[in-house]
Amino acid sequence: MPSRTAISHELREWILATTRAGHGVPDVLKLMKDNGYDPRQSRSIVAEVLKLPLAALNAGTTSPAPRGLRTRHPEAPAVCVDGHAIGVSLSVDEPPLRVLENILDDAECAELIELARPRLARALTVDDDGKQQVDQRRTSEGMFFSIGELPLVARIEQRLAGLLGLPVSHGEGLQILHYRPGQEYEPHFDWFDPALPGYDAITRSGGQRIASVVIYLNTPELGGGTAFPELGLTVTARRGSAVYFAYEGGDPSSLHAGLPVICGEKWIATKWLRERPYRQGGRR
Numbered sequence: 001m002p003s004r005t006a007i008s009h010e011l012r013e014w015i016l017a018t019t020r021a022g023h024g025v026p027d028v029l030k031l032m033k034d035n036g037y038d039p040r041q042s043r044s045i046v047a048e049v050l051k052l053p054l055a056a057l058n059a060g061t062t063s064p065a066p067r068g069l070r071t072r073h074p075e076a077p078a079v080c081v082d083g084h085a086i087g088v089s090l091s092v093d094e095p096p097l098r099v100l101e102n103i104l105d106d107a108e109c110a111e112l113i114e115l116a117r118p119r120l121a122r123a124l125t126v127d128d129d130g131k132q133q134v135d136q137r138r139t140s141e142g143m144f145f146s147i148g149e150l151p152l153v154a155r156i157e158q159r160l161a162g163l164l165g166l167p168v169s170h171g172e173g174l175q176i177l178h179y180r181p182g183q184e185y186e187p188h189f190d191w192f193d194p195a196l197p198g199y200d201a202i203t204r205s206g207g208q209r210i211a212s213v214v215i216y217l218n219t220p221e222l223g224g225g226t227a228f229p230e231l232g233l234t235v236t237a238r239r240g241s242a243v244y245f246a247y248e249g250g251d252p253s254s255l256h257a258g259l260p261v262i263c264g265e266k267w268i269a270t271k272w273l274r275e276r277p278y279r280q281g282g283r284r
């Protein structure tokens, strides 16, 4: 039986500290190579420590410009992350999409809403030149938490990282959105169009977006689901559940919309994930 690579405590800690400090996997692999590690061995060590699929690390070795990491799609019926069981109640292959149950408990949803409430402002989006602007397509109010800003935020980020096999450093800050009756988010893509003039500026830090998680923090009385018109699918907004979807290569089937809230209100937390570590303060 081939012997499994023994990973020393020091090496494990160094890999975790280096990626937490914002260095990408390619940097870690290069440093290990400079220190005499065999590249194939380094890839399997880094994959194991960061709980990433080895294929994701090997993929970068075949192309001259590594394209970065991809998320691991959670598999039904459930995934357990640090003792927290997250159910997978619906799966779509194209685009990879999952409806996730119990991603947050009721107390976590309530706490997140109360932490965000005093900081809400009219939500911005990124325009074609890469600048933030008020967007007529998105009438909700929103705010961003920075990475690890509060213990609850850090806990949610760790949970998502464990669930999707992508380091916390690849996430943009958690965004909270609040919709009132009549407010909506018209159909859009979360990935950036490479043809747009602002593409280089938007992706300079972190590269392209690769996946989104929209977490519902309350249950609107009526309306407010997330629609995927290309799939003929609407995900019900239900407190503590979420929709995760990935869009490798700018997948057009990932078109989606926050449907108008008809009665009551809607609170969500959105996590956008990048292919490379994303530096806070870099452009969104």
Ligand SMILES: O=C(O)CCC(=O)C(=O)O
Binding pocket: 185, 190, 212, 214, 224, 225, 226, 227, 256, 257, 258, 259, 268, 270
């Ligand atoms: O409100 C929703 O259901 C969708 C939100 C969304 O698409 C986003 O935050 O990117």
Ligand SMILES: [Fe+2]
Binding pocket: 188, 189, 190, 212, 256
């Ligand atoms: Fe979106």
